[in-house]
Amino acid sequence: MTAFFIWARRFAAYRSLTELLARSSLARLAIISALPLAWIVLANIAPLVQMFVISFYQSYPLAAGTAPEFTIRHYFAFFERPLYLSAFARSFIFATLVTALTLLVMFPVAYYIAKVAPRIRRVRLLLLVIAPFWISEIIRSFAWMLMLSNRGAVNSFLSSVGYSGPPFELLYNNISLTIGVLYLTSLYMLLPLYSALEKIDDRLLEAAADLGATSFRRFTRIILPLARDGIVTGCTLVFLLVVGLYAMPVLLGGPSNTLFASTIGQIFGRAGDSWPLGSAFSMILIFAALAYVGVFMAVLQKQPGRRS
């Protein structure tokens, strides 16, 4: 490889190109940036902009040779059907509850790995907890279906220990959905929490204890404030993930509690002229979710004693 470039030096064009690159960091930047910038525009920005524009179209795809007509009726449609509004509300309430639950469940886990477990075992414990998350969402849903169905592992375990009533209805309702989603979200909470907790200097806790702080006070005055960044990041990630869930609610949830993401998916599944409607709903979901998260962050930002 190197030999090739050294051989290429006999050509004046190669020499002037490499000299230009060596001299001008701007030239280097230009060569490096061309492809990524095109990608950012084409993959990250343009699709959403197009979706935003389409949400104002009367219909899409356009018939050949016609100019688009603009309307905002698709946004009004959201408020006209209680079906949509309730799915939307359910999504946000569900996502909020699951986020809180995930935080509660995962904080001790993260704390144990970061602060209590012996240092040399941390990486191994972390790996142990992360491993299941490389598996597909669908496979994990399936595993929980096997656990929770009427003749599943939980019910048969109960009957084997002497329970003789009718099997518990654990699958296709909010219980199964919550458990499944928790299974999905816990990692997104664990990693930010872990990295925040791991950074806390143990000597701070010792100093606080030395100054007479009770364990409860140490927790509320030192650990929680210092872990705040991790909590905010974790909650944000989990909330946005849950609000956009599509497959798991279909597999584990009941038919009566459709979430908004499923609603959007179904709208796009219909005939082509419903795309503007789906686009409008997508925009509502994005902006509402980001606004919700933004408010949540702003509230935490205002807390006294926050480090910048």
Added chain:
Amino acid sequence: MMHHLGKVALPVYFWLFVTWLFLPLFVMAAMGFRDSNFVAFPIQSWTTDWYQSVLDDREILASLWVSLQVAVLSTILGLGIGTPMAFMVARFHGVWRAILITIIVMPAFIPIVVSAIALRMFIGNFGIQTGLVAIAFGHAVSSVPFVVVMLLTRLNSMSPNLADAARDLGADEFIIFFRVVLPYLSPALFGAFMFCMLLSFEDFTRSFFLGSFDPTFPVLLFARLRFGFDPGLAAISTLVLVATIALGIYAERFTRKRTAPAKQGRLAASGDDKNV
């Protein structure tokens, strides 16, 4: 009191959590051995027939093949775009870097359903049909942010003097890239490679909305699960699960081992006036 909590309650809680994580997976693995057409417990008689039968299931094998193709294609795309993107970001500092990173990681914060559908409508402009290429494109969109972040971490640990040293010794920019920068990045590149593969292989939502008649494995599994399940699905899921976890652990170990010792050679350059 907290003392006891730390010594006893926390470890117990942690291992309960681990049990909760793994129990369903073991149950699924066990179910694959059940000698019956129905999924139920307890398992009274065991068989390996299901494992053999899924290997004859052409539909499943085809979906695995599609998944693999998509994974390879999207990984090539993701690394091909993400690598120069990481270099680009590394050239910026302060506010500009923050803005750039925000735009780059944006796809990770958009609800997946929405971004998948937006991509689907967008590729229509270019006459790209739903299917393998579209799915790979969708997966690359979601993996590029991770590639950038992973490579950037490694790039940040690279002394700027390394490239300067090569330059000083007579290497032109191409030689520096292939002989110094790329080898330095290689552990992170390998990590990113595995990450892209796993991310693509496990994805459902994007594959579902961007796919056509040849489903990827998760999409096929989803479709079958909606019509009930049999021990055969548990068997194939277990096989995929074992392969995935093994690859994931291998990648994790490999990356950790390769990135750790290289850091020793590095020293924070307490710059005199070169930072000005």
Added chain:
Amino acid sequence: MSKSVPAIEVRNVAKSFAEFRAIDNVSLTVESGIFITLLGPSGCGKSTLLRSIAGFLTPDSGSIMVGGRDVTALPPHIRPVNMVFQDYALFPHMSVRRNVGFGCEMKGMTRLEIEARVDAMLELIRLPDVGSREPSALSGGQRQRVALARALAPDPVSLLLDEPLGALDLKLRLELQHELKSIQRTTGKTFVFVTHDQDEAMSMSDLVAVMKDGRIEQLDTPRAVYARPATAFVAGFVGAANMLPARVSGNDGAVLNLEVEGQNWAVPADCVTGGRTVATGDVVTLVIRPEDVIVGSGPGFGELALPARAHEQTFLGGRIHLRCQTANGTALTLEVRPGSVPEGDGTLDLYIAREAVAVLVERKETVK
């Protein structure tokens, strides 16, 4: 020394970063085979100057010649100088051999030539057995020597060393100073060495360029820089210095008459540093090194007698730091042998030989 083409010539080079003038119109000629040190505090422009010579920075104005060739517009990879970096910058993924051979490889040398050159270099740094190791398996001192070998291997016109010993502990640093100097002698290469450590500069260099605020304050031999500092900054930066204000009461070109601490004192006129001339009435600063102040023993010929009060002694093992105050209130620091002064506070008779004084023509600055 044969006057051939200078190894490096810097002509009126200036370089600014935004508002900050890193180098302010610097000119410097480095003869071939010389060990020269750019010495100065953080931000004085010494690294900027070095990186400009290496080609990593392009000067805003002025020109740089290496081996008689104008290289101002050339990128670093085609300049015939090589650099040793403070953090070594060894390629972590290559063996020591490949590191050392890298520059030769870039020159398009054949495999055999490269191997022979690498062997010679490893021999030179007295590490012939580490060739197959990775840099991470070496100690700090070994890495530093490998970095030196790597920079020497392509046979550059001049070697540029950017605080190469800064990351090592004191003992190792002293050892490597010695070795660096001996390698420089053996190879006869021109070394341009950057440091903020005056001891390092003193012990190795043929010439020292003391820099401040992007300018060279003084370019001289280490002895001259120490004994005849051209400015108060140089006096304070290179070793500890006592500064006494004085007034010129007469100058006949051979003898300089001074009024200091209410006394008249005649010193040789060549005590005036920096090539300046002084006239009657000028206010000057006298620089006296702590070890040049003598305690007790009565005045020798031409010595200045200064009664002073000792008010603090610091025991440092082989010597004692003594802080005194003259009748006029000027603080003096002395370095004396233990036992040569009585312990505790008290009045001392201090004497200063007239050859030990350097006369600066500028206002005294607050220099530590």
